[in-house]
Amino acid sequence: MDLDSGRQGHGALLLRCGALLGAALFCTAVLRRWIAGGVCRCSVRMDGKTVVITGSNSGIGKETGRDLAARGARVILACRDLRRAEQAAEEIRRSTGNQNVVVRHLDLASLYSVRQFAKDFLDSEDRLDVLINNAGVMMCPKWLTEDGFETQLGVNHLGHFLLTNLLVPKLKSSAPSRVVTVSSIAHWGGRIHLDDLFFNRRRYSPLESYRQSKLANVLFAKELARRLRGSGVSSFCLHPGVIRTQLGRHVHSWVPLLGILLSLPSLLLMKTPSQGSQTSVYCAVRPGLEERSGCYFSDCAEKEVSPEGRDNAVARRLWEESARLVELKETC
Template sequence: MPSLLRITAVAVLAAAMLYVPWWLLFVLAAVLYVPARRWAAGGVCESRARLDGKTVIITGANTGIGKVTARDMAERGARVILACRSLEKAEEAAKEIRSQTGNKNVAVHKLDLASLTSVRQFAKVINDAEPRLDVLINNAGVMGCPRWETEDGFEMQLGVNHLGHFLLTNLLLDKLKQSAPSRVVTVSSLVHAFPSGMDFDDINYEKDYSPNKAYDRSKLANVLFSRELAKRLKGTGVTSNCLHPGVIMGSELMRFQREQWQKKFGELVAAALSKLVGGVFSVFGKTVEQGAQTSICLAVAEELEKTTGLYFSDCVPKETSAAGKDDEAAARLWGVSERMVGLKSAT
């Protein structure tokens, strides 16, 4: 269902709560809950492909859909590398995955996407120690934070969601090419459709900063990056696709949203909004298991081995926004990103 229809449905429900007796709302909720949850669950990866002998790297794999994806890869027999900022949390997740799957080949390496030095160190470890890399899943992200900066002075959401993954992917390309057929999977979002385009005049948000707008543009950057990468990798056996995982219940990405509401509306309204959104998400949102399905599908589905340059949702290709199809902007973003991360001189 298009996002506009979802918003309309939620608005109708909210209006109904004002005029319909509470007992009738309770009955309607009880009757509609199960079909609503089934609808919200979305697509499921039906592939039973094994990944024995293959290596998969997942960023941000210690929690959420990244952790579920890592567990699925381990169940399929892959060597799974959890690339995470917190080694302690990553080790806990790896221990749990090993126990649940019986796959002991689950490794942990430190990767802080807010530090280009950390990205380069991680890539060196992988390139030196790993004989192959079959799937790279760019999953980690930050959402709605204040205007923080990365170690290198980039706006945090652009830096982590796009630039860190941009550099990481480029530094691992030779390994991916050597292991072809291989895949790059980038987690974006439907909010990539909200901006009319990238703001190249203020890409680092030094003039005007909105947490939500910055997040939306970082997700548009994911789509443009994935699209341009697919073009550049044509004929190499390495594919590049991106995806919208769905609106995830209990996602850690939402941890800054309540702080924004508190600043704008005060504690009382923020608490009410949090409960309202939580209630809507509990019906129309996805569990982390459901949200991971499209990432898993793009990583393993045999029929997608040669599919590249597309945007997926619920395990099937979907149209991006007009801004997401802007090849000129994609090429320009690539060049700007190269200079920002130091892959090419700024001259």
């Protein structure tokens, strides 16, 4: 009798454990589906269109390139690391059957490189239908770019600011065309310190710097839309989601505990690069989106920006200061 009771108790425990495991798996599946967010279900083709994607040798940039190549676009991977970019291009060609995927060198931490890329592009390409400002660095130490800019603002904002302005003539001649800038939900809480953009007077904070650069992306996209109104060129910015990419590699050294947490199974709940690319693709191809130029998107839907991201006066002052820093005499 005692043996039977023990067996029954053991069986009941196994049933409870099984039920808990099943419930946990179900909740994980639901949470993963929710975290994955929106999917771009638009089937628009991009045959005959030319797309430039910065920082596209890995992560969401690479997956954005794969999606647009599958739609028939000529995709230009604008990257600093040419070896990895060539590997990514070959993988995209192989997986999509589109051989019109090319690599060009672009180092956003060098204004010379940005100018050289733009010159070569304008001299050799007939059109530019979509420019996707995707490249970025996240919470790195206080490094300086070739031109003496703090790296996060220099790469995430100033490099793209110069690149976009230099390519505007081709965007206008190819209109209707689009500029898509990858920002982040981290722009909430960000502040633009026009009197100390590079943390020369303040103590450097990797997170504060990152937030400032992502807010700069939002304000840039907004001001670009205002300046290009009526030209046929639209401007959008977006939050891709929390992605399993190499972007957060500096977080591990900056906050060790956070680095440990990011190594736990919670990583399974982050978006894949393919899922994270969906809003970039949406902003690049969705018909009728021109009316929402200047807006901010996430999960393939328009979302609200922070109060700081709606400040038109700061957007204009940041534009003017950015033009001065990159020595751009004529802007759009």
